[in-house]
Amino acid sequence: MKPFTAFFSALVCGLATHAQQVSHSKDTPWADVICFAEGTPQDYVNARNAALPQTLEFNLGPRWPGAQGSPTTVSWSLVPDGLNIPNGIGEGSAPSALFNAMDAEFSGQGGRAAWIARVQQCFDRWEEISGLQFVRRTDGQDDWDDGAAWNSSGNSVRGDIRIGGKPIDGNSGVLAYASFPTFGDMVLDVAENWSSAPNQNRFMRNIIAHEAGHSLGLGHVCSSNGTYLMEPFLTTSIDGPFHDDIRGIQRHYGDPFETDNSVGAATNLGTLPPVLNVGLLPAPITGMTPPNSSRLSLDNSFETDWFTFSLADNTDLTLTVTPLGVNYDDSDQNANGSCGSGNFIDSRSIGDPDLILHSANGVNVIASSTGGGAGETEQISVTASAGDYAIEVHNDTAGGIQLYDLQIEATPLVSCGGSATVATRSGGLNLNTYTASPAVLGSTVSFTVIGSYDNGIVFAFTTPGNFNLGNGQVLLVQLGVGFLFSHTLTGLPFGSATQAVPLDPAFCGFVAYTQALLTQPTAGGLEFQLTNAQDLTLGS
The missing domain is CATH 3.40.390.10 (Collagenase (Catalytic Domain))
Known part of the structure; x- marks a missing residue:
């Protein structure tokens, strides 16, 4: 043409x-x-x-x-x-x-x-x-x-x-x-x-x-x-x-x-x-x-x-x-x-498209990418709040027709309207504290165990479950729906060990029951477990 x-x-x-x-x-x-x-x-x-x-x-x-x-x-x-x-x-x-x-x-x-x-x-x-x-x-x-x-x-x-x-x-x-x-x-x-x-x-x-x-x-x-x-x-x-x-x-x-x-x-x-x-x-x-x-x-x-x-x-x-x-x-x-x-x-270099992200009125500029020349890609990456937006693609040169593609990648960061927190608890055999940090769903939540234990397992459930645990390993887990994660903690016996876990927005409104199993070699490998030690509410 x-x-x-x-x-x-x-x-x-x-x-x-x-x-x-x-x-x-x-x-x-x-x-x-x-x-x-x-x-x-x-x-x-x-x-x-x-x-x-x-x-x-x-x-x-x-x-x-x-x-x-x-x-x-x-x-x-x-x-x-x-x-x-x-x-x-x-x-x-x-x-x-x-x-x-x-x-x-x-x-x-x-x-x-x-x-x-x-x-x-x-x-x-x-x-x-x-x-x-x-x-x-x-x-x-x-x-x-x-x-x-x-x-x-x-x-x-x-x-x-x-x-x-x-x-x-x-x-x-x-x-x-x-x-x-x-x-x-x-x-x-x-x-x-x-x-x-x-x-x-x-x-x-x-x-x-x-x-x-x-x-x-x-x-x-x-x-x-x-x-x-x-x-x-x-x-x-x-x-x-x-x-x-x-x-x-x-x-x-x-x-x-x-x-x-x-x-x-x-x-x-x-x-x-x-x-x-x-x-x-x-x-x-x-x-x-x-x-x-x-x-x-x-x-x-x-x-x-x-x-x-x-x-x-x-x-x-x-x-x-x-x-x-x-x-x-x-x-x-x-x-x-x-x-x-x-x-x-x-035909890739006929025009020079610029890319501009606006608020809904098309006037206020949120971000722009205009530095590339003819034939070059323009890209914007931002975290945007809920609302309405406008995209402007502008041909920044005099010339003939330029074909182009507009790709939009959107990853929601979902908030359930409440914070994901638990109370600090402690219990048995030199266990000091077991905590879960606040998190926004779609992000991660971190569980931390502090104590002089050689290994440990942390669980989170959306419904209570029946289980058998042994010496840092899962022997049998029979869970209800919505099992979130399990992980063997490392870094013990001294200091703390943390597990960061992605939280799916699909769990909004669920209650997560957490469990921990820790062993202490100095006590002859004695096992103990905290049954439903923490109740984690993932917002409402």
Whole structure:
């Protein structure tokens, strides 16, 4: 995706422009984009493109109405069979035969409902990764639209993007073609093997998703290694849009969280789970999820994204913003449909996201991380009290689109509303004291034994238990629910020994019964135990 370079390509899915203009209507369509099968001879590609008028071309073409980077809704429909589709790329006019051809192709795979669902999945995927929303239009109970003349604008019974099918050049060669907005209509070659089954009809889905990319304003990227959907030749090694395609569509229409450019329009993340990756992409229908990609982007110079969230308890927070990208060839396509090469970009370093944590009003700054340069991670670690907060991610540089991820790690420090304390006790055989220090749940509590004993065991229970102990070892423990810990103390016979034990917030309101077993060699190894010596209430 190259937003600011100069040539619309005569795309191998090639581009032929009818009128060079930014403002245009359905009566003066922007371009036809031809999609060729992989391996189509270059002289055939050249001949097809040479028959069409050429002009300056860009990788990022026009978009549907709205400001750059703003979300919008686009409708689509299937035209009825018999509707005349005029000549587009030199194949001549012919009536659409889409339904007849596709119904026959999918007769053994679920019929009409199956292939229409595949078309729907193509638009669904573009919607998942961008600020676009799609609506399918039909005329009453029919599966097709109202059948108005080709090039007619969309309305309640007709899509902005209309899909038809007719013979183009037989099997292979030209697979399909489409036009840029605000025309956007798509023609499929009915002679192709659209029902090819592998990977849930990926052949069909990738062709239609590719052409839909053109209908939404994306040109070709000449990486030419089968890693992006919008490369000039069809690839089935991936499923749907990948990194460059995602950058392109979000540059045009924003990310799925648009419009979140102010604290008042922030995306509400609600109550946080332990780990949240806000930008995580949903997986495609088959195959791998696009790496180094995200549902989050700063799609313009100095843009800001806002998010809000709530904390129910005191919480250790770590916020991390990571720019995402790769180094790849982002060359233009030549006028004859061949690919240029050698124009590499590092899409991780296009922008410079800053990270700021605010109070809920978005004004008071609690912490910030702004020191990293382009392509570098920003991170904030704080302990925050219960309440509402706002996160600001700001693009601190002029440049193109920057994909990024926002990861939030939240570890609650739960207080039960009371202190965890016990009274000091003493007893038998030179035992001096046995204490438990105050603690906040989610932290640790320390139990200490002081006395001239060679070893000892300390227990804590949430219910009383029956047990047998012997000479510093547990012989048998039969406990009720909620057993917290046991540990053999070391450091005796002189001084004190302490055991620090994590307390789970799930034990709020429980009573912990503590037990200690100590032995004294000078008394002949005599054992004694303190039964329920300490009662520890973990708050209320």
